[in-house]
Amino acid sequence: MNYKKNSIFNVPTIVIYSAILIYLIFLSSSLCRAGEADEDRNHHKHGVGHSHEHEHKAAHGGKLSVIGSCENGHCEIKLSEEGTVELWLVGGGNDTARSVRTTDEEIKFKVKLKNGLSGGEFDLVLKAWPIELAEEKIGDCSRFKGWNEKLKGRGIKFFASGKINFKGRKTGVKIDY
Amino acid sequence: MIIQIENLEKSFSGDCEVIRIKKFELGHNEIISMYGRSGCGKTTLLNILSGVLGGYSGSVKICGTEMKSLGERDLDLFRAKNIGYIFQNLNLLQGYTAYENLELSLQIAGVNYSRDGIMQYLEIAGLFNESGKYPSQLSLGQQQRIAVLRAVMKRPPLILADEPTSSLDSQNSAAVVDLLKKSAAEAGSALITVSHEKDVISAFDKKLNFSDINMSRGAGVLDSIEARPCLASMRKAGDAN
Amino acid sequence: MHSSALAVLSIAVSIAMLTAVISLREQTQSNFTRIGHGIDGVLGPKGSPLQIVLNAVYHIEETPGKIKWEYYKKVKQDPIVEIAVPFCSGHSYAGFRVNAIEEEFFSGFEYQPGKIFSFKESDGGAGRVFKENDEAVAGYEAAKALKLKLGSVFNPVCGVNAGDPVHNDVIKITGIMAPTGTPHDRAIYIPLKAFYTLSGHGGEVNAMALDEKYREISGAYIKIRRIRNGIMHPGVQDLKYNVNQSQSAQFVVPNEVLPRLFNIIGWIDSVLFIIAAAIAVMSALFLFSTLLGSINQRKRDIALIRFLGAPRRAVLGMVIGESLMISMAGLLAGLAAGHTVVYAAAIYINCETGVVFSASYVSCNEFFLVPAVISIAFLTSLVPAFNAYKIDIIKGLSHVS
Numbered sequence: 001m002n003y004k005k006n007s008i009f010n011v012p013t014i015v016i017y018s019a020i021l022i023y024l025i026f027l028s029s030s031l032c033r034a035g036e037a038d039e040d041r042n043h044h045k046h047g048v049g050h051s052h053e054h055e056h057k058a059a060h061g062g063k064l065s066v067i068g069s070c071e072n073g074h075c076e077i078k079l080s081e082e083g084t085v086e087l088w089l090v091g092g093g094n095d096t097a098r099s100v101r102t103t104d105e106e107i108k109f110k111v112k113l114k115n116g117l118s119g120g121e122f123d124l125v126l127k128a129w130p131i132e133l134a135e136e137k138i139g140d141c142s143r144f145k146g147w148n149e150k151l152k153g154r155g156i157k158f159f160a161s162g163k164i165n166f167k168g169r170k171t172g173v174k175i176d177y
Numbered sequence: 178m179i180i181q182i183e184n185l186e187k188s189f190s191g192d193c194e195v196i197r198i199k200k201f202e203l204g205h206n207e208i209i210s211m212y213g214r215s216g217c218g219k220t221t222l223l224n225i226l227s228g229v230l231g232g233y234s235g236s237v238k239i240c241g242t243e244m245k246s247l248g249e250r251d252l253d254l255f256r257a258k259n260i261g262y263i264f265q266n267l268n269l270l271q272g273y274t275a276y277e278n279l280e281l282s283l284q285i286a287g288v289n290y291s292r293d294g295i296m297q298y299l300e301i302a303g304l305f306n307e308s309g310k311y312p313s314q315l316s317l318g319q320q321q322r323i324a325v326l327r328a329v330m331k332r333p334p335l336i337l338a339d340e341p342t343s344s345l346d347s348q349n350s351a352a353v354v355d356l357l358k359k360s361a362a363e364a365g366s367a368l369i370t371v372s373h374e375k376d377v378i379s380a381f382d383k384k385l386n387f388s389d390i391n392m393s394r395g396a397g398v399l400d401s402i403e404a405r406p407c408l409a410s411m412r413k414a415g416d417a418n
Numbered sequence: 419m420h421s422s423a424l425a426v427l428s429i430a431v432s433i434a435m436l437t438a439v440i441s442l443r444e445q446t447q448s449n450f451t452r453i454g455h456g457i458d459g460v461l462g463p464k465g466s467p468l469q470i471v472l473n474a475v476y477h478i479e480e481t482p483g484k485i486k487w488e489y490y491k492k493v494k495q496d497p498i499v500e501i502a503v504p505f506c507s508g509h510s511y512a513g514f515r516v517n518a519i520e521e522e523f524f525s526g527f528e529y530q531p532g533k534i535f536s537f538k539e540s541d542g543g544a545g546r547v548f549k550e551n552d553e554a555v556a557g558y559e560a561a562k563a564l565k566l567k568l569g570s571v572f573n574p575v576c577g578v579n580a581g582d583p584v585h586n587d588v589i590k591i592t593g594i595m596a597p598t599g600t601p602h603d604r605a606i607y608i609p610l611k612a613f614y615t616l617s618g619h620g621g622e623v624n625a626m627a628l629d630e631k632y633r634e635i636s637g638a639y640i641k642i643r644r645i646r647n648g649i650m651h652p653g654v655q656d657l658k659y660n661v662n663q664s665q666s667a668q669f670v671v672p673n674e675v676l677p678r679l680f681n682i683i684g685w686i687d688s689v690l691f692i693i694a695a696a697i698a699v700m701s702a703l704f705l706f707s708t709l710l711g712s713i714n715q716r717k718r719d720i721a722l723i724r725f726l727g728a729p730r731r732a733v734l735g736m737v738i739g740e741s742l743m744i745s746m747a748g749l750l751a752g753l754a755a756g757h758t759v760v761y762a763a764a765i766y767i768n769c770e771t772g773v774v775f776s777a778s779y780v781s782c783n784e785f786f787l788v789p790a791v792i793s794i795a796f797l798t799s800l801v802p803a804f805n806a807y808k809i810d811i812i813k814g815l816s817h818v819s
Contacts, residue, residue, distance in 0.1 A: 059659045099663040133492055134663035142663065229725060229811045250729050257727020270719050285727045
């Protein structure tokens with residue numbers, strides 16, 4: 001009897017079946033790991049010289065705008081329906097949860113409403129609002145707050161520009177909210 | 178008739194003719210011994226009769242059924258139900274006990290059975306206490322007796338025994354032949370026992386010299402130079418006798 | 419027979435490893451990232467947030483510093499803070515941490531939603547909360563390990579390392595907390611003011627007991643108010659931001675720190691998983707060679723079975739069935755062994771961290787093992803089964819007669 005004729009010990013057959021076996025094992029392990037979601041990736045888009053939407057995470061749920069350049073720093077803006085504007089000065093890059101203090105006691109913005117809303121251009125003054133738990137005080141503060149009647153309402157959008165004493169330099173900031 | 182053969186011819190590898198039987202018949206309940214020289218084709222005939230060897234010409238009918246007309250699956254079923262076979266040695270499945278060897282055969286044949294029935298047969302063969310033993314724990318004689326029981330228990334119309342005693346001493350040989358004849362008679366089966374031992378041949382009333390029915394050129398001349406290529410072909414086909 | 423047993427064993431080893439890795443990984447993530455065991459945030463000193471969480475929540479590691487009592491009070495007054503419980507760590511007894519804490523911890527702090535610490539006998543506790551400075555309460559596991567009962571006394575060690583000096587003060591156990599299944603079971607608690615008055619701490623520390631202006635603490639457990647449906651007040655992020663801008667303290671949320679830790683060390687269980695998978699592959703190949711070898715050895719038997727009348731497909735099914743039986747036996751043995759490993763690991767983890775792991779935890783991922791094993795068993799058996807299928811009766815019996 002020719003035993004070798006019946007033998008399957010030839011390389012191609014073993015390779016094929018081994019590959020199938022390994023595939024099945026990893027298929028099962030993939031099923032076990034199903035449901036794991038990828039972490040959100042923080043893409044960073046650069047605008048061109050204007051305030052722009054970042055994909056960095058805003059610590060207070062507001063909107064980030066660069067101060068100078070993205071790596072230099074950001075300001076985070078939040079507008080309530082009552083017309084109150086809160087602003088935080090934070091770090092550059094991914095450091096948007098770290099405050100940057102300024103000696104400014106107030107920040108002035110020129111505001112223009114978007115989408116043809118009436119009101120023209122108007123001034124908005126944000127006063128220093130020290131974070132007590134961060135031991136801030138006026139003149140050494142990272143948070144500001146202001147209010148304007150024209151910003152009351154839902155879905156208000158605006159452009160704003162101003163200058164902030166940021167990291168020792170007077171730097172312009174443009175906000176597209 | 179249990180067996181009806183007409184113009185049976187079987188050759189291996191083209192030119193090596195092993196069997197040429199013009200006519201052969203075996204009746205119901207007929208018990209015969211068949212003898213002949215080594216290599217004359219006796220086992221080849223048994224393989225054809227049991228349906229495991231094809232490639233022959235002519236007609237072979239068992240219980241009126243033309244064997245050639247059956248497909249492989251039908252042949253398996255036919256053999257399971259209608260033919261009991263006893264080999265020369267190594268008859269039993271090594272991983273099964275004596276009882277299980279018998280039980281398996283009945284299951285394959287689709288025959289109704291009971292534990293008591295099997296144990297009764299074992300008792301007849303003097304193997305009641307060996308029912309739970311594995312073949313490696315049994316003597317050759319005991320194994321052959323179980324092989325005989327396995328063949329006869331399903332009460333087949335035809336039992337074929339190919340040199341069933343060649344590995345046994347005279348005492349065990351006589352016991353096996355005795356059991357075989359009595360069991361076949363009791364089951365109403367026809368029996369062909371192939372042997373070259375005088376004692377075995379003479380234990381049967383009817384004796385048949387295979388050469389009397391096999392007219393093949395290759396038969397009975399294996400000692401000659403002409404036969405050597407034929408023998409090589411047969412060995413290659415795994416059917417050397 | 420022996421090679422079949424070895425095949426079962428190798429499959430069992432790989433399944434055991436997979437089961438143990440899956441169970442331990444999931445329970446670790448679940449236990450260590452559960453709602454901080456009732457702690458929404460830890461107010462602590464500047465330093466490693468992970469160190470703060472490990473020290474405050476799991477009573478391991480050392481605190482990286484201290485914070486001022488005045489600062490703690492400011493945070494406590496924030497409108498969104500429901501409870502703020504100050505504590506001082508840094509002491510121990512017989513390997514278990516001794517933390518100084520205010521009594522409010524036992525009455526107002528929920529270690530799980532709706533569950534506060536209990537000393538009732540019906541819950542498995544005993545005694546009462548401490549009232550005097552020389553009294554203490556023990557967590558259930560700490561009491562059990564140290565054989566502490568009501569009235570037992572001990573001297574706290576000033577430090578958490580072997581060889582640290584022992585205070586002369588004798589502290590009496592007045593209460594044993596009912597088990598909570600949290601790391602709090604593994605700590606002993608003394609009154610906060612007792613911390614300052616322990617002998618050998620020096621006059622400046624002693625004065626802190628009376629003078630809040632100079633008082634320092636290791637940190638405070640913070641619980642944030644809930645709004646509708648039990649959701650944490652959204653102002654927690656603002657609170658966290660505000661505190662983190664200070665020079666002297668930070669607000670750490672355990673549920674944010676620990677998942678990051680697991681992401682960092684997550685590669686460990688990935689490696690274990692790969693090792694287990696590699697063992698599974700080797701088991702499959704071993705099973706394959708076992709079956710193939712057994713078919714070659716049993717050619718005669720198979721030919722005999724065929725001669726008796728069994729069809730080819732019965733032989734095919736016999737081999738596939740054998741493979742499935744070996745694999746299922748390995749699977750069952752492996753699952754049992756895997757859970758046994760988890761049981762042993764649970765004892766060790768409980769000893770070290772107080773966190774309770776369960777040997778009977780069944781991950782839904784374990785159910786994927788069943789079809790995986792069946793598939794592999796089936797595929798592994800195909801070639802041997804086909805070999806058995808192809809066996810020619812005469813050739814297979816040619817040695818017989």
